[in-house]
Amino acid sequence: MKPDRPVILAYADRDSVKPGESIGFAVSCIKLDSFECDFVRLLGCDAGPEMPPFEPSVMTEGKRYPGREQPIRAGSYIEVEGSRRLTDLGPIMICGTIFPTLVNGQSRCLLSTLTADGRGGVALRLDAEGCLTAILADANGARVYRLDRPLSLRRWSFVVLSYDPERRRLLLAVHRLASGMHDHAGASWLTVDDVSPPAGGDGHLLIAAERGGDGFPCHHFNGKIERPRILAAALSLDQIKNLAACKPNEPVSWPCVADWDLANEPASDVVRDLSGSGHDGLCNNQPARAVQGSNWDGSTLDWRSAPEQYAAIYFHHDDIESPGWQENLRLKVPHEWPSGCYAARLKGDDAEFYVPFYVRQPANASSDVTFLAPTATYAAYVNMVSQQQRIEYGLGCLGVTYTPLDLLAVGLPGPGRSLYDPHEDGSGRWIGSLRRPVLNRQPGGWLWNFQIDLCILGWLAKAAPDHNVLTDEELDREGLAALEGCRVLVTGSHPEYWSQPMLQALDGFLARGGRLMYLGGNGFYHTIDFHPQKHGLVELRRRTSKMGRVDAGDAYSSFTGRLCGAWKDLGRPEQSLVGVGYRTEAFDRSSYYRRLPAGDNPRARFIFEGITESIIGEFGVLGGAAGLELDVAEQGLGTPRHALVVAASEGHSSS
Amino acid sequence: MTEGPGAEFSKSWVERSVEDAGTAAVRAALAAFAERFDLVREFLDAPFGRHSADLRFVLDVMRSQPTAGKWFTIMTKPYSEWRAARWSPDGLDIAEMAPACFQTREDVERWVFKQRWRHLIGALPLQESDDEA
Numbered sequence A: 001m002k003p004d005r006p007v008i009l010a011y012a013d014r015d016s017v018k019p020g021e022s023i024g025f026a027v028s029c030i031k032l033d034s035f036e037c038d039f040v041r042l043l044g045c046d047a048g049p050e051m052p053p054f055e056p057s058v059m060t061e062g063k064r065y066p067g068r069e070q071p072i073r074a075g076s077y078i079e080v081e082g083s084r085r086l087t088d089l090g091p092i093m094i095c096g097t098i099f100p101t102l103v104n105g106q107s108r109c110l111l112s113t114l115t116a117d118g119r120g121g122v123a124l125r126l127d128a129e130g131c132l133t134a135i136l137a138d139a140n141g142a143r144v145y146r147l148d149r150p151l152s153l154r155r156w157s158f159v160v161l162s163y164d165p166e167r168r169r170l171l172l173a174v175h176r177l178a179s180g181m182h183d184h185a186g187a188s189w190l191t192v193d194d195v196s197p198p199a200g201g202d203g204h205l206l207i208a209a210e211r212g213g214d215g216f217p218c219h220h221f222n223g224k225i226e227r228p229r230i231l232a233a234a235l236s237l238d239q240i241k242n243l244a245a246c247k248p249n250e251p252v253s254w255p256c257v258a259d260w261d262l263a264n265e266p267a268s269d270v271v272r273d274l275s276g277s278g279h280d281g282l283c284n285n286q287p288a289r290a291v292q293g294s295n296w297d298g299s300t301l302d303w304r305s306a307p308e309q310y311a312a313i314y315f316h317h318d319d320i321e322s323p324g325w326q327e328n329l330r331l332k333v334p335h336e337w338p339s340g341c342y343a344a345r346l347k348g349d350d351a352e353f354y355v356p357f358y359v360r361q362p363a364n365a366s367s368d369v370t371f372l373a374p375t376a377t378y379a380a381y382v383n384m385v386s387q388q389q390r391i392e393y394g395l396g397c398l399g400v401t402y403t404p405l406d407l408l409a410v411g412l413p414g415p416g417r418s419l420y421d422p423h424e425d426g427s428g429r430w431i432g433s434l435r436r437p438v439l440n441r442q443p444g445g446w447l448w449n450f451q452i453d454l455c456i457l458g459w460l461a462k463a464a465p466d467h468n469v470l471t472d473e474e475l476d477r478e479g480l481a482a483l484e485g486c487r488v489l490v491t492g493s494h495p496e497y498w499s500q501p502m503l504q505a506l507d508g509f510l511a512r513g514g515r516l517m518y519l520g521g522n523g524f525y526h527t528i529d530f531h532p533q534k535h536g537l538v539e540l541r542r543r544t545s546k547m548g549r550v551d552a553g554d555a556y557s558s559f560t561g562r563l564c565g566a567w568k569d570l571g572r573p574e575q576s577l578v579g580v581g582y583r584t585e586a587f588d589r590s591s592y593y594r595r596l597p598a599g600d601n602p603r604a605r606f607i608f609e610g611i612t613e614s615i616i617g618e619f620g621v622l623g624g625a626a627g628l629e630l631d632v633a634e635q636g637l638g639t640p641r642h643a644l645v646v647a648a649s650e651g652h653s654s655s
Numbered sequence B: 001m002t003e004g005p006g007a008e009f010s011k012s013w014v015e016r017s018v019e020d021a022g023t024a025a026v027r028a029a030l031a032a033f034a035e036r037f038d039l040v041r042e043f044l045d046a047p048f049g050r051h052s053a054d055l056r057f058v059l060d061v062m063r064s065q066p067t068a069g070k071w072f073t074i075m076t077k078p079y080s081e082w083r084a085a086r087w088s089p090d091g092l093d094i095a096e097m098a099p100a101c102f103q104t105r106e107d108v109e110r111w112v113f114k115q116r117w118r119h120l121i122g123a124l125p126l127q128e129s130d131d132e133a
Helices: A237-245 A375-381 A391-395 A404-411 A450-463 A472-483 A500-511 A602-608 B007-015 B023-033 B037-045 B053-063 B105-120
Strands: A007-012 A022-030 A034-041 A063-066 A077-080 A092-102 A108-112 A121-126 A131-138 A141-150 A157-164 A169-176 A186-192 A205-207 A222-231 A256-261 A270-273 A281-284 A288-291 A312-315 A327-332 A340-348 A351-359 A369-373 A431-433 A468-471 A488-490 A515-517 A537-539 A580-595 A626-633 A647-650 B071-077 B081-087 B094-097
Touching (some): A007 A340, A022 A034, A022 A340, A092 A108, A092 A237, A108 A222, A121 A157, A131 A169, A141 A169, A141 A186, A157 A237, A169 A237, A186 A237, A351 A468, A369 A450, A369 A472, A375 A472, A375 A537, A391 A580, A404 B071, A468 A472, A472 A500, A500 A515, A626 A647, B023 B053, B023 B105, B037 B053, B053 B105, B071 B105, B081 B105
Parallel strands (some): A369 A468, A488 A515
Antiparallel strands (some): A007 A022, A034 A063, A034 A340, A077 A205, A077 A281, A092 A157, A092 A222, A108 A121, A108 A205, A121 A131, A131 A141, A157 A169, A222 A256, A222 A312, A256 A270, A288 A312, A340 A351, A431 A537, A580 A647, B071 B081, B081 B094
16 A cells, blocks of 8 residues: 655664764655755653653754655565576476465465566466466567466475476476375376477576566565475476475485575575585575474474474565665764764655664763663564454453554555564564664654653653663673673663573673663563674564464574573573563553552662652553553562562553 | 555455454344443443453453454544544555544543444444544
């Protein structure tokens, strides 16, 4: 759905920058030919008349820039460039083991050497009905040959396109593999004689997509592909049957033009060609690697211990890492800007869009107080649209509330959704990127997560004006050294996702006497892994199918090889760290805290200095101070015996 | 290139009537509540709060309906103005926007409740049938 009004979308090339460094912004304008940009410091958000007015500090004068629409090309695939050997294939057999998950009335390409003009090359596709289809193209256009029966979804099949130019014979075959899921192996095939050879391609090859008329990838495949090969021989039906019975990783005795091993190399975009022809490929838009392959036998959950069982890649038409837009403007951060949260504010007609970023203190400065901006959690929640049928139960309401920008995220699938929104094939999203337009990280809309964190920063600007702001990713990469000179670490309102290096740094910080102020709920809950090279890219593998289907074997991060899951299941319940841990949610209406006798303990006296009330926080935009995410103390999960529960919330609603 | 839901989904929705989408079962489940105007009053008094077991049952059954065609709310101005709108069959667009503006989330929630009560249970008590915000 194209917006019917002017819209500005944008993203930055990084999340954090130090004074003197620069940060770039890429902008797309829909129904606008120019936009204005100024830079503001965010010390609060627009949360209506009950909150202080939203008045961001303007740091630079506005400048006008020419604007244009920049497309978002979602969908993951593998690209192999410029091989003369791929232009004119001779006798060939394209084959691979596939696990399609969604067809949905559109062609889905497995492998293609088709030229953009469709006048050369070959392709192996599933057509709009899910039937295996061969495309042979020449100057007269594409010739299409198809099997009549659609492939089974969510079942492994060995698929083949074989063409013998001497005998002018085309063979198309599917061998459905026994999967142990109470289905049956079987085969179907089609042979066609007197088939003219295709015209040569241009040496450009795509796996899991093909080139459209505009030269860009289209017809993205949804599902897994394992061990795609191009053999320099046209095999007979019996030979194909024998090959289908082999394990995908077994070597073949025929010469190969290309033989791609899709087993994972941690956090790598490269796909190795083992044929010796040099046809290595590059993954685009972050398909999921290290996923259960056709070989998976349930004996392990760890792709590193049995890479041959995880030699598949899972592609989705709605995968997105970054649109790769052209940069429109760049800011060199002035030295006098204090550490904090800033944003490029982009405006044009009625459209407005903020691209937040953090300014960190320079290396030679330090501060007693550091705010940890939860960028791992932000990356998980990018563009959450929550359209699951059960969402009204989760939010405790009938009319789920959206902001106008939320609705834009619903209608514009290109920017991609959150790790709470399943892919269209029903599988869970694992890879979250901040290198794309983020429609729900704006200083308005829901008072939740980022917006509340801005309020914390507004408070810190008064309580500790020289505080430093550090991002999750910086803590992950630098470890304890990132907290040099810091005595108090302050969290955001919902620091849910933590990588192992982040927790290790926190442990070291606390062990040396650092103080942690946990100002949120549902914190320290689940593992996440940052991409070791790319910025703003996280992997979140859940071990349950609550947010989209997850296969049991997909338990270890493809980025780092670490075991994934809730930290309490990995021996680190959050109660053992901060005394409380996640129990439930209250998104409908927040409640208040009642002071408890333990609040009179001398150890807690400093907390209540100047406070005489027994009911605390029974007011505010959300109805009270206790809500959204609810944590509880629980000694069985590690709340220490010496912990004092000085106040507790009560009176939460029944939804 | 991005791809929206395929024609198959839209087609199957168009071919289904609202009754097929579980509404008949929900109506049957809630038929016994047609005269329970006390529950209407209870909800309108406190849309978010601690509700009786019977009202919780009614609300949960209302929530069980598919997203397509459901009323939802839009916070058009942060915490000061809400509208009610209805999902298109494919859930990607607004099919219908109610004309009224609401000043609180509670008020727009009341309005959505009234629509669902009428759709799934029956007439509202006369004094509650005014939908003006």
